[in-house]
Amino acid sequence: MKIRLIYDRYHRPIINLRVAVTQQCNLRCHYCHREGELSHPEMEMTPREIGRIVRILAGFGVSKVKITGGEPLLRQGITQIVHQIAHTPGITEVSMTTNATRLQGKAVALREAGLKRVNITLPALTPQVYHEITGGKIENAVKGIKAAIRAGLNPVKINMVLVRGVNSDEVDRMIEFCQQVGTILQLIELEPVNVPPKYYKKYFFPLTEVENALKDRALKVEVRHDMQNRKVYHLPEVNVELVRPIENSEFCFHCTRIRLTSDGKLKPCLMRTDNLVDILTPMRIGATDNDLAHLFLEAVNRREPYYKPKVIAA
DSSP: OOOOOOBOTTSOBOOEEEEEOOOOOSOOOTTOOGGGOOSOOSOOOOHHHHHHHHHHHHTTTOOEEEEESSOGGGSTTHHHHHHHHHTSTTOOEEEEEEOOTTOTTTHHHHHHHTOOEEEEEOOOSSHHHHHHHHSSOHHHHHHHHHHHHHHTOSOEEEEEEEBTTTTTTOHHHHHHHHHHHTOEEEEEEOOOSSSOHHHHHHHBOOSHHHHHHHHHHOSEEEEETTTTTEEEEEOSSOEEEEEOOTTOHHHHHTOOEEEEOTTSEEESOTTOSSSOEEOHHHHHTTOOHHHHHHHHHHHHHTOOOSSOOSSOOO
16 A cells, blocks of 8 residues: 655654544543534544545554544444554554543454554542542443453553542552553643633642652653654653653644544544544535545644744744
8 A cells, every 4th residue: 555644734644543442431531522523413533434545544644543432442343443543555564542441341352453552541549549549440441441451452441531620639649550550651631622711710730849859750751753742751660651642742743643533524633623624524415535545635734833933934
C-alpha cells in the first residue's frame, strides 16, 4: 500500500487516530469529556465501516489507533473491531482507553485480536472516593488492571484525572500502587470539555505542586516529543507522565491526532464542535474511497491549535 504522510496547515503530521466506538458507559465520572461529543447518538458505526475508514486514513500515514468511548468494552463486537483495525496495512499499534471494570474476562481475547496496550481510568484508590467519582466499585477496576498485565498488554497506563479536594491527596498512594503492580502513571489535569464552567472552576487542580515534588524524587526527566512534549518523571520504581493540555500551546502545537466520533464524524480538535466533517453519511449513500479520502483531507485542513503560541507560522 502506498502511504503519503499528511501534514496540516501548521506543519503537524497526522499519525494518531482516536476512534470512539460507543458513547455507552457503565460508570458516571463527573469530569468525562466523552471525546468532545455533546450527545448520545442512536447511530453507531459498524465494524466494517470503522475498518474502511481506518484503511483510508492509514493510506495517509495514520499508523496508531486508540479505541475510546464511552466505555469500549460495552460495544458489541469490540474484539472484532480490534482485530479489523490491527490487521489493516500501515497500522502499527492499536490501544484502548477503558475503565477496566469489564476487562478481566476480555483481556486475553483482545490481546490475541491485536490490542497492544491499554490506558485505564483509575481516579482514586480509596473505595469511597472511587465510588463518589465513578459510581462503580474499585474492586472490578483493579481486577481488570491485573488481568491486562497478565495478558501481556504492555504498557498498562493508569490515567488519574486530578480533582481538587476529591482525589488530589491520593497522588502518592497512586504512585505506590503503580509501583506494586508494574504500571505507568499518567497524571492529567481536568479539561473544560463537557463539564459545567462552575464545576471546572471549583475542581481544577493544577499539576504545578505535584510536578515540583516529582522533580525532587526523579532519577531523570524525559520529554516525549512524540506526545505533545509532555514530561515523564522517572522515579526509582515507576514512571510518571504529566498531561497538561489546558492553555498549553506546546501541547496543541505538537498534536498529531484526529478523532472519529461514535456516529462517524471526523473531529479535528477535542475542544471544538464547529468544524466536524461527516464521513459516515456519505459512505452509507455510496461514496467512493476517493470521495472519503477527500473528506479526510478536508478535516485535516480544518485543524488548528486551540491554544496557539504567540508567534506561529501558518
